[in-house]
Amino acid sequence: MDSDSDLEVLTPPEIRETEKQTIDTQRLTETDKDIQIHTDTYRYRQRQTDTDRDRQRQTETDRDRQRQTETDRDRQRQTETDRDRQRQTETDRDRQRQTETDRDRQRQTETDRDRQRQTETDRDRQRQTETDRDRQRQTETDRDRQRQTETARDRQRQTETDSYTQRHTETLDRQKHKEVDREIKRDTQRKSDEEVPFEIEEPEPVLKNIEYQDESNSTNVETAVDEEIVGNADTTVNAEIAENATETTSDAEPSLRVSYTGNQLWKTFVGSTEELRVISNLKREKDISTWGGNHSCVDILVKPESLEKVSNALSKGNIKYEIVIKDLQKAIDEENPPVNEETNDRKGYRLTWKAYHGWTDIHSYLDYVAETYPDLCTLRTIGQSVEGKPIKVLKISNGKPSNKAVWIDGGIHAREWISPATATYLINHLVSNLENEPPYMREIDWYFAPLLNPDGYEYSHKVDRLWRKNRGGGGLGNCRGTDLNRNFG
Numbered sequence: 001m002d003s004d005s006d007l008e009v010l011t012p013p014e015i016r017e018t019e020k021q022t023i024d025t026q027r028l029t030e031t032d033k034d035i036q037i038h039t040d041t042y043r044y045r046q047r048q049t050d051t052d053r054d055r056q057r058q059t060e061t062d063r064d065r066q067r068q069t070e071t072d073r074d075r076q077r078q079t080e081t082d083r084d085r086q087r088q089t090e091t092d093r094d095r096q097r098q099t100e101t102d103r104d105r106q107r108q109t110e111t112d113r114d115r116q117r118q119t120e121t122d123r124d125r126q127r128q129t130e131t132d133r134d135r136q137r138q139t140e141t142d143r144d145r146q147r148q149t150e151t152a153r154d155r156q157r158q159t160e161t162d163s164y165t166q167r168h169t170e171t172l173d174r175q176k177h178k179e180v181d182r183e184i185k186r187d188t189q190r191k192s193d194e195e196v197p198f199e200i201e202e203p204e205p206v207l208k209n210i211e212y213q214d215e216s217n218s219t220n221v222e223t224a225v226d227e228e229i230v231g232n233a234d235t236t237v238n239a240e241i242a243e244n245a246t247e248t249t250s251d252a253e254p255s256l257r258v259s260y261t262g263n264q265l266w267k268t269f270v271g272s273t274e275e276l277r278v279i280s281n282l283k284r285e286k287d288i289s290t291w292g293g294n295h296s297c298v299d300i301l302v303k304p305e306s307l308e309k310v311s312n313a314l315s316k317g318n319i320k321y322e323i324v325i326k327d328l329q330k331a332i333d334e335e336n337p338p339v340n341e342e343t344n345d346r347k348g349y350r351l352t353w354k355a356y357h358g359w360t361d362i363h364s365y366l367d368y369v370a371e372t373y374p375d376l377c378t379l380r381t382i383g384q385s386v387e388g389k390p391i392k393v394l395k396i397s398n399g400k401p402s403n404k405a406v407w408i409d410g411g412i413h414a415r416e417w418i419s420p421a422t423a424t425y426l427i428n429h430l431v432s433n434l435e436n437e438p439p440y441m442r443e444i445d446w447y448f449a450p451l452l453n454p455d456g457y458e459y460s461h462k463v464d465r466l467w468r469k470n471r472g473g474g475g476l477g478n479c480r481g482t483d484l485n486r487n488f489g
Helices: 002-009 012-191 273-284 304-316 328-335 359-372 418-436 454-462
Strands: 207-213 218-224 264-269 288-293 297-302 320-325 377-384 390-396 404-409 444-449
Touching (some): 012 273, 264 304, 273 288, 273 297, 359 390, 359 454, 418 444
Parallel strands (some): 404 444
Antiparallel strands (some): 207 218, 264 297, 288 297, 377 390, 390 444
C-alpha cells in the first residue's frame, strides 16, 4: 500500500529511477543471493570436499588401521607359527630324546636279558657241573654199593658154604657114629645073649617152650619138636623169620593162643664176615630168628631164655645192638584194640578201617557192597580154603566191553593184616566215588580178592599172631601150612 501511494506521488522519471533502483537493488539482491548461494555452494562443496577428504582420510586411516591390524594379525600368526614351529621342534626333540631313551632302555633291556641269559647259562653250566658231579658221585656210590653187594654176596656165599660144610661134616659124623654104634651093638649081641645090649642113645629132639594162653587160665605146654624139621637150615641174614619157631606139631585148639611174652626184637649192626657168622651161629642154635636185614644191620627176635646168652655173644663179637621192641606180646596186644560190636553209621557192615577186623567182617562187607551197588559190583566165590571158608572176588565195573582189567589181591600172608584192610579201603573208595574219578579210572574192570588166605588170617587173629602160611597139612613130618605165594602154578 505504501508503494502504491508512493507511485501515485512520484513522477514518471522518478518512478523509472525508482524502479530502476528497485530492479538494481533486486538484481543486486539476487546477485548477492547468487553470490551467497554460490558462496554457500562453494562452502558446501568445500565442506563436502573436506568431508570427502576426511572420509577418504578416515577410509585410508581405516585401511591403514586394517592393514596394521592385518599386519598385526600376520605378525601374530607368524609369531604363533614360530611358536608352533618351536613347539614342534621341541616336540620333535622330545620325541627324538624319547626315542633315544627308548633305544637306551631297549639296549639296557637287551643287555639285562643278555646278562640274565648269561647268568642262566652260568647256572645251567653250574647245574650241569653239579649234575655231572652228582652222577659221578652216584656212579661211585653205585660202584661202592655194587662192591658192597658183591662183598655181602661173597660173605653170604661164604656163610652158606661154611654152613653147608658144617652141616655136611655133622652129617658125616652122625653117619660114622651110627655105623660105629651098629658095629658095637652087633659085637655086643654076639658076645652074650645074657648081657644087656649096649645101646647108644639117639640125640633127643630139641624141646621148645611155647606158652599158650587160655581164656580161663594160663598153662605152659612143652612140645617136642625135631630140630631138623622145625629149624630153618638157611643161615643167610636176609632169611625171613623161622616160620615154625613157635608152631605146634598138631592143630592148636581154638581156645589156646601163642604168647610171645618176653620175646624181644633187636637191631644188630654188623659189617664183617665174623660178625655175620656170630648171628648165623646164634640162629643155628635156635636162640634167635632173623626178621630181615641187609649188609649193615640185621633184625633178630630173641627168646626170653636166651637174652643173656645172645647179649654176651654179641658183646664178645663187638656187635652193637639196640632194643626195638622190649616185649613182643605187649606190642601185639596194643596193635589191634577190641572192635566195637556196634555197626557204624552206614549200617550193614562193621568195617571202620580204624582196627583190623576178622574174616567174617570182611566177607560181610563184600556182601553189603554187592547188594548196595548191584549195577556196579558183582561178587563171586572162586573156591574154598583148606578149612572150607569161601574165597570171594568182587568185580567193580561200569560194564563197558572195551575196559581193561586190573587185579588186586590181599591177605595171601596171614600175619600181614594191613593188606586186606588196604584192599577193602580201595573198594570203599571206588564204589563211593567212581563217577568222580577220571576216565582212565572209570574205564577199568577192577577185580578185588581182599582175603586169599582166610584160614591163616583167622589163625593169626585167634592163635598165633606171627603165622604166615595157610592151614593146609604139611608134606614133611607134621609141619602145617603152605606159603601160598611161593606155590603158584
